[in-house]
Amino acid sequence: MQRQTGSLRGARLRISAAFWRRPWLRLLALIVPPVAAFVLVYAASLGAMLASSFWSTNAFTAQIIHTWSLSQFKEIFSWQDRTYLRIALRTVWMAGAVTITDAILAFPLAYFMARLAGPRLRSLLFVLVLLPLWSSYLVRIYSWTTILSTTGPLNWMLNGLGLPDTHLAYTNWAMWIVFSYVWLPFMILPVYTAVERVPTSYLEASADLGARGARTFRSVVLPLVFPGVVAGSIFTFSLTLGDYITPLLVGGPGSLLIGNVVFENSASNLAFAAAFAMVPVGVMAVYLTIARRLGAFEAL
Amino acid sequence: METRRTRVGLAVWTGLVVVFLWIPLVVIALYAFNRSQIQSWPISHWTFHWFSVAFHDSQVRSALWLSIRVGLLATLVALLLGTMAAFGVHRFRFFGRESISLLFLLPIALPGIITGMALNSAFSFAGVHLTMWTIVIGHATFCVVVVYNNVVARLRRTSPSLLEASMDLGADGWQTFRFVTWPLLSTALVAGGLLAFALSFDEVIVTTFTAGGTTLPIYILNNLRQGQQLPIVNVIAFTVILLTVVPVWVSQRLTSAGEGPAVSRAAAVTAQTE
Numbered sequence: 306m307q308r309q310t311g312s313l314r315g316a317r318l319r320i321s322a323a324f325w326r327r328p329w330l331r332l333l334a335l336i337v338p339p340v341a342a343f344v345l346v347y348a349a350s351l352g353a354m355l356a357s358s359f360w361s362t363n364a365f366t367a368q369i370i371h372t373w374s375l376s377q378f379k380e381i382f383s384w385q386d387r388t389y390l391r392i393a394l395r396t397v398w399m400a401g402a403v404t405i406t407d408a409i410l411a412f413p414l415a416y417f418m419a420r421l422a423g424p425r426l427r428s429l430l431f432v433l434v435l436l437p438l439w440s441s442y443l444v445r446i447y448s449w450t451t452i453l454s455t456t457g458p459l460n461w462m463l464n465g466l467g468l469p470d471t472h473l474a475y476t477n478w479a480m481w482i483v484f485s486y487v488w489l490p491f492m493i494l495p496v497y498t499a500v501e502r503v504p505t506s507y508l509e510a511s512a513d514l515g516a517r518g519a520r521t522f523r524s525v526v527l528p529l530v531f532p533g534v535v536a537g538s539i540f541t542f543s544l545t546l547g548d549y550i551t552p553l554l555v556g557g558p559g560s561l562l563i564g565n566v567v568f569e570n571s572a573s574n575l576a577f578a579a580a581f582a583m584v585p586v587g588v589m590a591v592y593l594t595i596a597r598r599l600g601a602f603e604a605l
Numbered sequence: 606m607e608t609r610r611t612r613v614g615l616a617v618w619t620g621l622v623v624v625f626l627w628i629p630l631v632v633i634a635l636y637a638f639n640r641s642q643i644q645s646w647p648i649s650h651w652t653f654h655w656f657s658v659a660f661h662d663s664q665v666r667s668a669l670w671l672s673i674r675v676g677l678l679a680t681l682v683a684l685l686l687g688t689m690a691a692f693g694v695h696r697f698r699f700f701g702r703e704s705i706s707l708l709f710l711l712p713i714a715l716p717g718i719i720t721g722m723a724l725n726s727a728f729s730f731a732g733v734h735l736t737m738w739t740i741v742i743g744h745a746t747f748c749v750v751v752v753y754n755n756v757v758a759r760l761r762r763t764s765p766s767l768l769e770a771s772m773d774l775g776a777d778g779w780q781t782f783r784f785v786t787w788p789l790l791s792t793a794l795v796a797g798g799l800l801a802f803a804l805s806f807d808e809v810i811v812t813t814f815t816a817g818g819t820t821l822p823i824y825i826l827n828n829l830r831q832g833q834q835l836p837i838v839n840v841i842a843f844t845v846i847l848l849t850v851v852p853v854w855v856s857q858r859l860t861s862a863g864e865g866p867a868v869s870r871a872a873a874v875t876a877q878t879e
């Protein structure tokens with residue numbers, strides 16, 4: 306018994322020593338499984354999607370035909386029938402509008418949280434922002450359909466104030482409100498981090514040099530916090546580009562976004578769906594390049 | 606530095622935005638207790654009736670059970686892969702190290718339809734039928750980064766000299782892991798695991814592309830699209846909010862600043878590139 310545990314311990318020590326002497330072996334043992342899993346599943350899937358976008362689909366059997374062509378992209382970027390171009394443009398436009406709205410909503414809150422709130426209030430605000438972020442996204446969208454409906458709380462409140470009914474439900478306006486709502490915490494957190502990192506001495510120096518609040522904000526706070534806004538905008542922009550649940554639940558007849566087209570074609574016309582899903586990939590590639598230029602990665 | 610007017614203005618703005626963030630959650634919580642089948646405001650009669658209806662509904666039960674199984678399996682995979690990758694990236698300098706962080710981040714930074722569509726194309730290409738396991742694969746890909754971020758953040762805070770001291774005192778690799786590394790990491794792992802579970806439990810978009818079966822969010826979505834069973838959907842919605850909020854709250858308590866829920870989701874980009 307004694308000898309057995311002894312030899313077991315000996316073996317363990319030899320194994321640890323072997324790993325300790327060969328760091329590359331430890332590295333391989335740690336890094337190969339997760340990276341291999343990711344490359345085999347995720348990267349290969351992205352590759353399959355890219356390949357599918359250059360194939361075509363048999364209209365009757367919905368089987369993929371493995372012949373290479375640009376026909377899917379020609380259909381998307383067609384000047385004769387601009388349906389898909391219009392949808393792509395609407396999506397990018399919506400993503401931009403949501404991003405700007407969220408930046409405007411988030412900035413004062415983040416500033417208040419980081420610089421004016423006391424420690425207790427700050428952690429309370431932190432929880433108040435985090436919990437909606439993590440609570441079910443589907444449920445939060447659904448809740449807006451009830452809020453905006455003709456007999457919902459919004460119209461009840463407006464009527465109570467003596468105002469007429471609104472008919473926001475199932476419009477692009479509803480989509481704009483809901484998108485801005487669901488992605489807002491994604492903007493608040495990076496902006497908060499950025500405001501928190503602005504040294505108080507900079508603001509004091511600016512005041513000593515005679516700058517008033519507005520000038521300090523424009524020349525000191527904004528340039529330092531801007532990379533944080535860009536970091537947050539990556540999320541608000543990207544998530545809007547790829548969403549189809551919000552248009553499905555709160556959008557109207559003219560509210561189709563890229564995501565809806567991709568989802569609806571994914572079963573019947575996989576090649577086209579894959580090609581259209583490449584559009585947000587392209588847009589995000591451009592966006593991330595610009596974000597990198599603006600310092601969203603380095604400054605934070 | 607800020608004038609009094611600015612301070613008051615900022616405080617009011619903050620209050621309004623917080624109200625904006627919470628109103629939908631409050632509204633849905635109230636509707637769960639609405640006796641009427643029709644959703645109209647204000648609610649005139651209150652009841653617990655729909656909770657028992659939902660609880661005894663066999664479709665709801667099987668959807669809940671599938672969501673729980675998928676969540677647990679995806680969390681397990683994410684814990685294993687995320688922890689290994691975090692150790693590898695934290696302890697070593699090697700070629701392509703930065704690309705690894707980016708690779709893990711992609712599924713959560715790229716729009717959901719891209720991850721979903723990519724997996725869908727791959728399964729279709731490989732002739733894989735959509736089952737529970739395809740959902741697990743889909744969820745695990747975007748859950749890994751959550752665990753990875755939490756573990757990396759915790760490793761950054763622990764001093765490597767602790768491990769060297771343990772080795773100097775004669776501990777082997779296993780003992781060092783068991784008595785030094787594990788106690789330091791356990792709360793980060795629990796926090797990361799809870800967050801991964803919450804993320805998986807409420808995921809819709811990737812799930813619709815990879816689903817063999819109805820998870821709870823898919824059940825909600827199907828009924829919402831057809832405008833059916835709304836009282837039951839309200840009850841489930843309320844329950845789902847509780848089931849995702851509780852793990853997040855616990856994970857927030859388990860982690861210190863610079864880790865946990867904040868890092869895992871919105872600040873993922875910033876944490877990655879530090």
